[in-house]
Amino acid sequence: MRSTKQLHQKLINECKKQNAKAQMQLYNTYAKGMLLVANRYVKDSFLAEDIMQDAFVKAFKKINTYKGEVAFGAWLKRIVINQSIDEMKKKKLVMVSINDEVLNVVEDNDWEVANDVTPKMVIDAIDKQKDKYRLVLTLYLIEGYDHNEISQILGITTVTSRTHLMRGKKLVKEYLKVISHAEGY
Template sequence: MKPIKQIHNKLIQKCKKHNEKAQLQLYKAYCNAMYAVACRYMKDSVLAEDVMQDAFVKAFKSIHTYKEEVAFGAWLKRIVINTCIDELKKNKPVLVAINEEVITDEVLEDNSWQVDEAVTVSMIKKAIDNLPPKYSVVLNLYLIEGYDHNEIAEIINITPVTSRTQLLRGKKIIKETLKTLSYAEGC
């Protein structure tokens, strides 16, 4: 049996030659994972599916630029994230830079992400989903995708300080939400 990477590489080569069957196979191999990525950014599942499909169209149009320097899934994921962010910018102009406040280094270095033992992953995901997009996008990019503030600033066209501020504000809202949830569940 051939390793999956070899199969995917052959499919990618066929896609570069505009082979529609290969495109469909590659789509089927990655659509569920890319849909999950899109759902982290889009609050509506139908919109997430539309964005994911738009991202695949973009990927197939620019597949000739894929150089195998990173895994195909990582390359595709970046396209999905960028397509989500473009859609958020287009429909909700909330990703503009906020007034930059003076924030002490102590606050910026706050890396305490500890939560109560009763808090579940689904509670955290729900809290992130309920955040305004300007916070949820930064939280997703920072916590889940692993981007730093300079990369986030470049991706969504804000300053690194704004990225940090939105991360901290989002984190504060989530902590308050989780406190409320854990009090409610403890009753």
């Protein structure tokens, strides 16, 4: 594994020198995965490809800021996620912030679903939700961000993030119940 890490670091160092061949190698290594990430957010393969391309351009312009504190793929993934969310905001996605004093969110860590529910069914259920719920569910469950990070990425409060997660989870569970009954499970 060490040789792969060293190869990546060598490519990154060459990219910092504006080496086009190294940039192409990094692109080929990460493009497919980053396209999947963008597609999770925008649900349009052509737009996701544009976002991914723009993210790579941005990454190569800012590669000198990459310090190696996290894996390069994680650093690039964050750029793709931010680029995807920026694109959604351009399309007038409105995130309604809920007044912190009015709402007191109870942390709910019960994520259990029926045994016959597959990960694909959960992802499909998340994809069916309104954008405000889908984004928070995706960032929290799939990308692994916490509520503070989600609030920064989406420009909402942590309370709103928790609320969207709680409501989104409830909607996903309801959707899964309907699907499992409809399919005769």
